[in-house]
Amino acid sequence: MHLFQLLIAGLLAMFLSVSGANAADLKQAEFRNGVKLIVEEDHSAPVAMVQVWLKVGGRDELPGKTGLAHVFEHMMFKGSKQLAPGEYSKQISAMGGSDNAFTSHDYTAYFETVPASKVNKVLQMEAERFANLKLRDKDFQKEIKVIMEERRMRTEDDPNSHMFEELSAAALRLHPYRNPVIGWMQDLKRLTIEDVRAFYKKHYVPGSVTVVVVGDVDFKEVKQTVKRTFGRMKVRAVPERFNPTEPAPFGPKRIDVSLPAQLPLFAVTLPVPVWNPGSNDREAAAIAMATQLLAGGRSAKMTHELVDNKRVAFSAAAGYDPFGMGLDLWYAYGALGPEQTPEKFETAFWKMMQKMGKVPPLEKELAAAKRQMIASEVFARDSLYLRAKHIGILETVGIGAKHQDEWLTAIRNVTAADVQNVFREWIRFDRSTTGLLLPEQTPEQTPKQAPEQAPKPTPEKKS
Amino acid sequence: MSRLSPTHITLLILCFFLVISPAHAVPPIQEKQMENGLRILLMEAHAVPMVSMQLIMPAGSRFDAANKAGTATLLASMLTDHTAKHHHEAWATLLDSEAIRLGAGADRDGMNLSMTVLKEALPTGIKAFSESLLNPGWDKKRFKLIKENAISSAQKDQEEPGIRASEASGKLLFQSKIGLHPYGHRPAGSLATLKNIQLADLKKLYQTQNRPQGSVLAVSGDITMPELLALFEPAIKTWKGSPSIKLFEINSAGHVQGKTVEIEMPTSQTLSQLIRLGPARKDADFFPAFVLNQMLGGGGFGSRLMEEVREKRGLVYGVYSYFIPLAAPGPFIITLQTRANQAEDAEEVVRTVMQSLFEGNITRKQLKEVKANLTGSFAQRMDSNRERIGLMAMIGFYRMPLDYLQVWTEKVESVTLADIKVAATTYMNPEQWNLVRVGPQLSKKGKTAP
Numbered sequence: 001m002h003l004f005q006l007l008i009a010g011l012l013a014m015f016l017s018v019s020g021a022n023a024a025d026l027k028q029a030e031f032r033n034g035v036k037l038i039v040e041e042d043h044s045a046p047v048a049m050v051q052v053w054l055k056v057g058g059r060d061e062l063p064g065k066t067g068l069a070h071v072f073e074h075m076m077f078k079g080s081k082q083l084a085p086g087e088y089s090k091q092i093s094a095m096g097g098s099d100n101a102f103t104s105h106d107y108t109a110y111f112e113t114v115p116a117s118k119v120n121k122v123l124q125m126e127a128e129r130f131a132n133l134k135l136r137d138k139d140f141q142k143e144i145k146v147i148m149e150e151r152r153m154r155t156e157d158d159p160n161s162h163m164f165e166e167l168s169a170a171a172l173r174l175h176p177y178r179n180p181v182i183g184w185m186q187d188l189k190r191l192t193i194e195d196v197r198a199f200y201k202k203h204y205v206p207g208s209v210t211v212v213v214v215g216d217v218d219f220k221e222v223k224q225t226v227k228r229t230f231g232r233m234k235v236r237a238v239p240e241r242f243n244p245t246e247p248a249p250f251g252p253k254r255i256d257v258s259l260p261a262q263l264p265l266f267a268v269t270l271p272v273p274v275w276n277p278g279s280n281d282r283e284a285a286a287i288a289m290a291t292q293l294l295a296g297g298r299s300a301k302m303t304h305e306l307v308d309n310k311r312v313a314f315s316a317a318a319g320y321d322p323f324g325m326g327l328d329l330w331y332a333y334g335a336l337g338p339e340q341t342p343e344k345f346e347t348a349f350w351k352m353m354q355k356m357g358k359v360p361p362l363e364k365e366l367a368a369a370k371r372q373m374i375a376s377e378v379f380a381r382d383s384l385y386l387r388a389k390h391i392g393i394l395e396t397v398g399i400g401a402k403h404q405d406e407w408l409t410a411i412r413n414v415t416a417a418d419v420q421n422v423f424r425e426w427i428r429f430d431r432s433t434t435g436l437l438l439p440e441q442t443p444e445q446t447p448k449q450a451p452e453q454a455p456k457p458t459p460e461k462k463s
Numbered sequence: 464m465s466r467l468s469p470t471h472i473t474l475l476i477l478c479f480f481l482v483i484s485p486a487h488a489v490p491p492i493q494e495k496q497m498e499n500g501l502r503i504l505l506m507e508a509h510a511v512p513m514v515s516m517q518l519i520m521p522a523g524s525r526f527d528a529a530n531k532a533g534t535a536t537l538l539a540s541m542l543t544d545h546t547a548k549h550h551h552e553a554w555a556t557l558l559d560s561e562a563i564r565l566g567a568g569a570d571r572d573g574m575n576l577s578m579t580v581l582k583e584a585l586p587t588g589i590k591a592f593s594e595s596l597l598n599p600g601w602d603k604k605r606f607k608l609i610k611e612n613a614i615s616s617a618q619k620d621q622e623e624p625g626i627r628a629s630e631a632s633g634k635l636l637f638q639s640k641i642g643l644h645p646y647g648h649r650p651a652g653s654l655a656t657l658k659n660i661q662l663a664d665l666k667k668l669y670q671t672q673n674r675p676q677g678s679v680l681a682v683s684g685d686i687t688m689p690e691l692l693a694l695f696e697p698a699i700k701t702w703k704g705s706p707s708i709k710l711f712e713i714n715s716a717g718h719v720q721g722k723t724v725e726i727e728m729p730t731s732q733t734l735s736q737l738i739r740l741g742p743a744r745k746d747a748d749f750f751p752a753f754v755l756n757q758m759l760g761g762g763g764f765g766s767r768l769m770e771e772v773r774e775k776r777g778l779v780y781g782v783y784s785y786f787i788p789l790a791a792p793g794p795f796i797i798t799l800q801t802r803a804n805q806a807e808d809a810e811e812v813v814r815t816v817m818q819s820l821f822e823g824n825i826t827r828k829q830l831k832e833v834k835a836n837l838t839g840s841f842a843q844r845m846d847s848n849r850e851r852i853g854l855m856a857m858i859g860f861y862r863m864p865l866d867y868l869q870v871w872t873e874k875v876e877s878v879t880l881a882d883i884k885v886a887a888t889t890y891m892n893p894e895q896w897n898l899v900r901v902g903p904q905l906s907k908k909g910k911t912a913p
Binding site for chain 2: 042046047085086090094096113114115142147148149152158261263298299304307311314315335336337338340364368369372374375376378379381382383
């Protein structure tokens with residue numbers, strides 16, 4: 001996943017919340033052409049969430065074509081054989097629903113929230129556009145402009161987001177998480193409708209589709225509908241996912257990013273393993289637990305130590321996503337106030353990480369962290385969107401929705417020594433890449449307003 | 464990367480609170496008026512073993528002194544940070560060990576205290592909830608730290624064009640000869656005003672406004688009214704009194720039109736925000752205005768603004784309109800971001816869309832489609848505890864009838880073509896709007912423009 005998405009999600013949910021039913025409640029079917037269906041019935045309200053997941057994302061783009069998976073996602077709304085551009089969303093809207101889509105490095109998903117009685121109709125519409133997209137150049141020419149505006153808004157004009165983009169690129173050599181999902185502007189300017197068509201042909205194949213439905217539906221009925229729609233598409237070759245092995249870091253790296261900004265932001269990222277059920281449950285759950293202890297709840301250790309006690313930042317947090325492909329870029333950051341310097345934050349941060357490697361967490365801290373992570377699972381069940389999304393992610397990144405429950409078991413089994421080990425093995429300075437957002441002076445910033453807002457650039461120590 | 468940015472998702476969430484749609488099978492709202500005047504509203508939902516609650520009090524940012532904007536927000540932070548019985552660390556440990564999620568914040572009219580908790584931890588949760596409300600700790604060191612962090616955060620916020628625009632919009636719409644109207648500042652406060660706030664200001668607001676009369680507790684989840692009362696009544700029986708200023712004791716701001724404010728920022732895009740006053744929560748034309756806004760730019764991809772500015776011309780990623788219905792008229796806002804040299808083109812398209820609505824170019828069919836979307840989407844807007852407590856708190860706080868959710872569909876349905884055209888005459892005259900621009904080299908560009 002894109003680092004900045006992680007940052008946002010991390011702020012909201014610490015990214016550790018595990019949604020989901022008991023795997024036993026999930027009803028699954030697979031069709032001859034490779035299309036999968038996963039249904040979780042919930043009859044508490046007359047609504048349903050329909051999500052169509054594709055095993056394609058930013059990681060599958062060829063060099064020079066970054067952003068293509070996301071561009072394609074936009075083109076799915078630009079008309080098919082039966083629907084004019086924009087008509088898809090209008091029809092969903094007219095049935096009292098809402099629709100949207102999202103793209104990450106690992107997946108692309110299209111979703112609709114609708115009254116439960118409309119599920120079959122929506123699945124027909126999804127299958128129709130999936131099979132019969134128009135992909136007209138004049139629509140593409142308009143949409144690529146929209147996407148460039150999206151990039152300007154999200155990244156170019158947001159100094160923090162911009163720094164995180166640079167940081168990801170600096171941290172990795174091979175793994176595709178080094179490229180932004182939205183694409184580099186230089187690539188966006190060169191994409192053509194031919195690229196979009198080739199992408200469609202290669203990646204939008206039945207064997208890559210997982211349909212997830214959560215809500216007030218009947219599994220048998222949904223299965224019939226999917227069989228008659230997605231299930232009828234012709235079998236086509238499923239391209240292999242691009243998932244290279246990232247070489248281990250050989251020493252710390254550092255980048256300084258100077259942009260118009262008000263205050264510095266200090267961030268650290270490093271590659272850590274993602275969850276691979278049955279093979280590294282203990283390790284991945286320990287990283288999640290370590291991250292929860294550092295940044296989750298009111299007693300988050302980073303807030304306690306770095307914000308409250310040492311006063312080296314006005315806010316600080318960390319994030320880990322165990323549900324990725326190949327690796328995760330674990331991150332931590334400190335937002336620095338006018339009197340707070342990157343040097344002091346950095347020293348305090350690494351001192352703290354070293355201490356976490358030497359002193360195991362208290363049993364009661366571990367118990368509270370586990371209770372919170374398990375409670376998050378229950379709270380997430382309150383949202384159809386999150387439930388369906390978690391199923392879709394597990395299935396699409398290759399973990400498998402059937403392993404859903406094993407994650408909480410793994411969390412329950414984490415010991416204090418496991419957590420300690422995370423800081424000895426993974427969260428270490430010599431494996432890290434540091435990114436520092438340095439505010440560029442702009443005419444509107446008066447020294448009176450912020451006397452120390454332009455700290456001296458940190459000299460490159462090692463790179 | 465979804466097609467809607469986090470900002471826009473926030474906007475949509477906001478809209479849930481501004482507007483509601485109901486359907487046919489709405490679970491009833493149960494009500495209990497407590498002796499101290501607090502109203503409790505409950506919707507039972509037994510599917511998930513959890514309970515969510517939100518207490519809303521007439522203690523929002525409009526009660527901040529003009530040079531101390533941010534007081535209510537700081538008070539909300541202080542109340543949940545520690546108590547008289549538990550210092551900060553002990554408090555954090557207590558809440559975390561039971562996975563109690565406690566939060567607080569302020570908008571313009573109301574201050575809210577909210578909690579999400581597992582059913583099994585509800586007794587501890589309600590004790591903690593009432594302790595944070597009734598036993599503030601007023602720890603001086605923690606106040607100093609919270610205030611310092613808020614000031615740094617306010618400076619960081621200056622990096623965001625949307626926040627710069629919102630500050631400027633407030634001043635533009637709500638500044639008059641008699642000073643800044645209470646709705647004129649952001650609830651979070653600003654760099655300049657946060658510095659002036661003292662602990663005594665928080666105590667004063669707490670004493671005068673955080674009172675049970677006029678406050679509402681909305682609850683949704685795996686609980687019944689008797690269960691809730693058994694836990695809650697003893698916990699808050701010492702809470703008494705009325706607020707000094709009641710919710711509806713507020714004057715409307717004067718009408719402002721035709722003004723432009725430009726804020727220079729070194730960005731690649733210009734953010735254009737068109738603003739005017741919108742309807743108040745209880746205005747007679749609330750529903751026609753609401754349906755009108757949905758047609759204009761409240762309905763995402765189906766709306767006219769999205770159609771004209773994004774779909775037809777590719778000028779923006781998003782363009783949205785919304786109004787904030789408060790005790791008195793609040794802002795009505797249209798907002799977009801586009802590459803700086805296209806801003807005037809995009810603004811012109813927005814004005815054309817408004818002009819067309821103003822002139823009454825609305826067909827029966829279009830009205831029907833908008834209404835169908837609104838009424839059809841009711842169920843999904845109420846399908847989580849979080850959404851339900853937001854809606855119920857709003858209904859109770861603004862003293863709307865408890866069958867509001869049941870009759871909401873009828874109210875939307877009953878908006879006629881004539882009604883919506885009248886609303887368009889009231890709100891869509893482009894000359895009655897103002898403009899705030901945030902972006903690079905604005906005045907220079909203005910001069911060179913034809």
